[in-house]
Amino acid sequence: MYIVTLLTSPATPSLSREAVEALRNAWGGGDAQWLAVGEAAEFVIGEKPSNLWDVWQAMQAEGIDLIVLPMEGRKKKMLLADMDSTMIQQECIDELAAEAGVGPRVAEITAKAMNGELDFEGAIDERVGLLKDLPESIIDHVLKTRIDFMLGGKALVQTMKANGGYAALVSGGFTAFTAKVASELGFDENRANTLEVSDGKLTGRVVRPILGREAKLEALDEITARLGITREDVLAVGDGMNDLLMLKNAGTGVALHGKPALQEQCDVRINHGDLTALLYVQGYSKAEFV
DSSP states (O other), X not given: OEEEEEEXXXXXXXXXXXXXXXXXXXXXXXXXXXXXXXTEXXXXXXXXXXXXXXXHHHHHHTTOEEEEEESTTOSXXXXXXXXXXXXXXXXXXXXXXXXXXXXXXXXXXXXXXXXTSSOHHXXXXXXXXXXXXXXXXXXXXXXXXXXXXXXXHHHHHHHHHHTTOEEEEEEEEEHHHHHHHHHHHTOSEEEEEOEEEETTEEEEEEXXXXXXXXXXXXXXXXXXXXXXXXXXXXXXXXXXXXXXXXXXXSSEEEEESOXXXXXXXXXXXXXXXXXXXXXXXXXXXXXXXX
């Protein structure tokens, strides 16, 4: 059995009963259940539809995200999340670069790296090199003035934790940012890269080893082993190609407003909803959000 979830942006909820019922009838589904009126609904079907991606494309044009997942094990025991452009709206290295006056150059490298066009390790070295001699205090300044949380993040983390889940933030960004974000949102742990500092200034180097695509997969395996759970028990979310291994190997891997190259390889794509979409696809109603 499979569960079909339809959802829209919480800021402009536009999911009509007619749209839900039309798809339910076309796919021979069970009675539709509303998780949030006008925002998210679900129904059960017997098998995965052969025209799923054609329908998905049509729904996207209407501002609706469509997700089809197995019924069994849909509620997960662990959240594994990327940070930049996932739990926060910005790329932290781009914001540091903007303060250093090299914003456009670094943003260009970031975009290519996140779409899989550049080697991640080489790209991070090149970008951090452009930050050399910035005062360490610039990090706190950027955190206070340039970083915004992605909508729905706190509800996602706190609701899963209230239901016995574990939350880990694993980023190719920097510990100076993940520590703050993890603390604010309630993550149980965080892993990221460390900017090297000497005499109160950034040296332009990243402390080895660099946490990239392979390290995110290692984090998935290390943390699940420690908790005594399996990959299948994990809901992972990210937006860039350095998240691919983590997303492909988790029980449910979500491309949230993902780069095109990532979306092509992910079965769960959220382009209109916010982070609360990850609760809806697990079957939580809005009334159950923490």
